[in-house]
Amino acid sequence: METIRVRLRFLAYPNEIGIILPLHLCQKLQLRPRQKIIVSVGKREVTATVYQSRKDPESNVVKVTSALKQQLGIPHAGLIHIKRENDTLRIGPSIGIVTTGVTNSMRKPIGLRSGFFQKLLQAQEGKGVFYFIFSPQDVDWEQHLVKGWFLRPTKQGQYAWRKLTTAMPDVIYDRIPSRAAEKQDVVQAFKLRLAHEFNLPMFNCGFFDKWGVYKMLSPLPEVNEHIPETHLSPSMETMRAMLRKYRMVYLKPINGSLGYGIVKVRHLPRKGYEVTYHNGTGHVRRMFQKLLPLYQHVFRNRRKRSYLIQQGIQLCTYQGRPFDFRVHLHKNQQNNWVVSCMAAKVAGAGSVTTHVRTGGMVMPGEEILQHLFGRQWQLVEERVRSAAIRISNAIEETQGIPLGELGLDLGIDTHGHVWMFEANSKPGRSIFKHSRLRQADQMSLGLIVDYSCYLANF
Numbered sequence: 277m278e279t280i281r282v283r284l285r286f287l288a289y290p291n292e293i294g295i296i297l298p299l300h301l302c303q304k305l306q307l308r309p310r311q312k313i314i315v316s317v318g319k320r321e322v323t324a325t326v327y328q329s330r331k332d333p334e335s336n337v338v339k340v341t342s343a344l345k346q347q348l349g350i351p352h353a354g355l356i357h358i359k360r361e362n363d364t365l366r367i368g369p370s371i372g373i374v375t376t377g378v379t380n381s382m383r384k385p386i387g388l389r390s391g392f393f394q395k396l397l398q399a400q401e402g403k404g405v406f407y408f409i410f411s412p413q414d415v416d417w418e419q420h421l422v423k424g425w426f427l428r429p430t431k432q433g434q435y436a437w438r439k440l441t442t443a444m445p446d447v448i449y450d451r452i453p454s455r456a457a458e459k460q461d462v463v464q465a466f467k468l469r470l471a472h473e474f475n476l477p478m479f480n481c482g483f484f485d486k487w488g489v490y491k492m493l494s495p496l497p498e499v500n501e502h503i504p505e506t507h508l509s510p511s512m513e514t515m516r517a518m519l520r521k522y523r524m525v526y527l528k529p530i531n532g533s534l535g536y537g538i539v540k541v542r543h544l545p546r547k548g549y550e551v552t553y554h555n556g557t558g559h560v561r562r563m564f565q566k567l568l569p570l571y572q573h574v575f576r577n578r579r580k581r582s583y584l585i586q587q588g589i590q591l592c593t594y595q596g597r598p599f600d601f602r603v604h605l606h607k608n609q610q611n612n613w614v615v616s617c618m619a620a621k622v623a624g625a626g627s628v629t630t631h632v633r634t635g636g637m638v639m640p641g642e643e644i645l646q647h648l649f650g651r652q653w654q655l656v657e658e659r660v661r662s663a664a665i666r667i668s669n670a671i672e673e674t675q676g677i678p679l680g681e682l683g684l685d686l687g688i689d690t691h692g693h694v695w696m697f698e699a700n701s702k703p704g705r706s707i708f709k710h711s712r713l714r715q716a717d718q719m720s721l722g723l724i725v726d727y728s729c730y731l732a733n734f
């Protein structure tokens with residue numbers, strides 16, 4: 277049955293478990309006055325009595341008694357959706373974002389990441405959803421309740437954090453912040469128990485590792501052309517063979533991020549081998565006549581087994597510096613991938629990677645493409661966009677778990693070919709700080725809510 281947007285209000289009736297609807301909604305939802313119906317919010321349900329409101333038969337106001345509100349764990353009034361599914365009248369959707377580091381501070385409940393989560397939650401405006409943050413410890417598994425942080429509008433026209441007890445949600449967006457947090461017992465226990473006890477979709481669960489992504493994508497003909505040749509735990513012989521084949525290779529930690537631990541090696545004819553990396557304080561560049569001492573130098577302090585070696589791609593340059601793209605993609609409410617943002621990242625002087633941390637600069641992708649390719653720019657953009665969507669579909673299909681969001685690092689080589697370096701299941705949002713990417717930021721935040729509505733079947 278169709279999903280209906282309504283305004284939810286509460287009635288102070290502590291002893292009556294009832295829901296009051298105007299005539300036209302009773303008709304649409306096939307409800308008779310005085311009948312009993314199961315009403316649900318997220319994973320909680322209560323049997324309530326239906327009443328038909330006498331006033332204003334055409335209004336879209338649905339009233340819930342305080343007793344029903346309390347028993348269902350309805351967090352707040354306002355714009356929301358209702359839907360009849362068989363014997364149940366659903367109110368929602370209820371969307372929970374799970375993370376760690378949740379505190380009791382009224383001003384900054386998620387510590388330094390409060391601003392990040394505030395922006396996520398602000399995207400609910402006008403969407404008609406229950407949307408909140410919670411941590412694995414906040415779940416009451418017996419009662420199907422959870423203590424969540426909501427962002428509510430104040431009378432002064434601002435927002436304030438409110439901690440409210442609500443029903444276990446319809447859908448969960450996994451925002452566990454790091455691999456280290458992911459490994460914690462509480463997080464593991466939460467995910468295990470959730471999978472066992474609830475039929476509840478969670479999207480963007482966990483983290484990808486670079487080798488896993490390579491193994492998953494390289495055999496697929498529809499995306500294989502975009503995946504650079506990669507090997508795990510490189511031996512000296514592998515490095516020599518790869519350098520012979522490609523002249524340049526990248527060594528990357530499997531679970532790395534932000535460019536940490538990345539090493540570039542080049543074979544320069546008649547000059548020897550060059551190694552470049554960032555050592556935490558600055559860029560290091562060293563020459564070696566023979567490969568063995570270079571190999572020993574690189575793997576003196578790095579664990580070979582947690583590294584991979586990858587075909588180096590000669591990236592297109594902007595003002596003499598290599599650049600690549602962060603393509604941010606989302607699933608929309610129709611369950612299709614859309615690109616919300618394409619940002620170019622231009623490498624800092626002498627840097628091996630394009631991260632802002634090592635002097636890189638973010639620019640709207642469009643601007644850099646127009647600058648470099650003139651009238652052809654849209655063709656190039658379309659090539660990057662279509663590769664990104666094909667790759668996202670391939671990742672989602674092979675993973676077999678719901679994915680609502682991806683951050684892909686894609687580069688164009690000097691021949692115009694598109695390559696993928698990395699797929700992020702927990703993409704950062706720092707590119708969106710760029711003043712000309714604000715609209716993309718809003719679109720991206722809104723799509724997280726839209727896909728959640730899809731998964732919640734609203």
Ligand SMILES: Nc1ncnc2c1ncn2[C@@H]1O[C@H](COP(=O)(O)OP(=O)(O)O)[C@@H](O)[C@H]1O
Binds near residue numbers: 526630
């Ligand atoms: N094979 C490669 N060839 C050329 N440049 C690369 C290659 N791999 C990585 N890079 C550069 O290094 C950056 C960081 O690599 P990435 O694999 O995304 O690691 P991280 O997880 O540290 O972000 C890329 O955005 C790209 O600019």
Ligand SMILES: [Mg+2]
Binds near residue numbers: 685
């Ligand atoms: Mg990256």
